[in-house]
Amino acid sequence: MKKLEPVFALIDCNSFYASCERVFRPDLAKVPIVVLSNNDGCVIARSYDAKPFVKMGAPYFQIKDLLRRHGIVAFSSNYALYGDISERVMSVIESMVPESETYSIDEKFADLTGIPGDLTQFGRQIRSKVLMHTGIPVGVGIAHTKTLAKLANHTAKKLQNQTGGVVDICDPAKRDWVLKRCDVGDVWGVGKRMKAHLEAMGIKKAMDLAQADPTLLGRKFSVVIEKTARELAGVSCLELSDAEPPKQEICCSRMFGKRLSEIEPIREAVATYMQRAAEKLRAQHSLCKKVRVSIRTGMFNPDEAKYANGALVELPYPTNDVRLMTKAAIQAVDRLFRPGYRYSKAEVLLMDLRQPGEFTDDLFAQVQPVTADRIMGVLDEINERWGRGTLRAASVPADPDWAMRRELMSQSFTTRLDQLWIAKAN
Secondary structure, three states: OOOOOOOEEEEEEOOHHHHHHHHOOHHHOOOOEEEEOHHHOEEEEEOHHHOOOOOOOOEHHHHHHHHHHOOOEEEEOOHHHHHHHHHHHHHHHHOOOOEEEEEEOOEEEEEOOOOOOOHHHHHHHHHHHHHHHHOOOEEEEEEOOHHHHHHHHHHHHHOHHHHOOEEEOOOHHHHHHHHHHOEHHHOOOOOHHHHHHHHHOOOOEHHHHHHOOHHHHHHHOOHHHHHHHHHHOOOOOOOOOOOOOOOOOEEEEEEEEEEEOOHHHHHHHHHHHHHHHHHHHHHOOOEEEEEEEEEEEOOOOOOOOOOEEEEEEEEEEEEOOHHHHHHHHHHHHHHHOOOOOOEEEEEEEEEEEEOOOOOOOOOOOOOOOHHHHHHHHHHHHHHHHHOOOOOOOOOOOOOOOOOOOOOOOOOOOOOOHHHOOOOOOO
């Protein structure tokens, strides 16, 4: 029996952060939107209609007047909302395909191998169902390799009016049409540096890379660019990845909403960051043996004294107990803090992470009590049901004045009961 040629789809949300802001604001359907980074610092996302006026990374304080002139609405980043809507989008896609791989918060690869019928029509069905169930518009690229699917998706979004947001380039003629019209810099995995190297070799279009000698590219650069060239030529080298392995380190760091010169709010901040890091640790079913805590002042103001330091703490046993980890982190802050400085940032880094049973201590080594496992399980269950922070350590304040500035943040429509969408009758 002849083996079926693999077929991949890449489903990518259009201007994802901006689209999330529009889901519960139909009045903004045709209004350009930008989303800002932590502390409302700079632009990290733009709707399609905002891109001609605003550059990515533009500092918000410099472009306020520009936004006002062009009627562009700015939002503080609302990661809880974006993460929840992302999960909903991915769930819809998973219900329609036999196998998939979440690539990022707004992208998912799907295996369409063996699916009968018109794949372009199937891509439109995916697009329609995601939009109906989540309100998020997506583009769909379909091809025989993951790299080509990514390029097809790029074309689907670039020529949305002509393509309807779906492009299938399994046909060699359609594939070549796309390859000839896409710059080599549009290819997945080709960054600015690699683009410059390739252009110096006369490889300026995606088609040039597809026709280049992959073995020579591998010797000159890396196996990654060799596989990229083979994939563009239609040879599948990248399969769907299995479940993402547990992270070896977990970091939680934030800039404070204002400079802090007293130790108590810094303790609160570190306790808050530890709570979030411990949630991520338990979510991947890991235990932690070491914690690194660091604090620092601002580093760019010439009029401010500068100080940065960190401390590594060895925990008494591998644990995911936020109470024990918070106590160790706060003790580290007490050692690091120096009066007379204005602190701008703190960081918590969980290190030496392993799954239960992977630590090889001796027979008499201390282990996490069973009661701690139960308490952490109840903690996570309550917070998952009623919202993050419903149950927390006493050292974590509910509404700290040092928190990140998010003056333009939308409601958490899907993750907080007190911020549900309210429909008002006329």
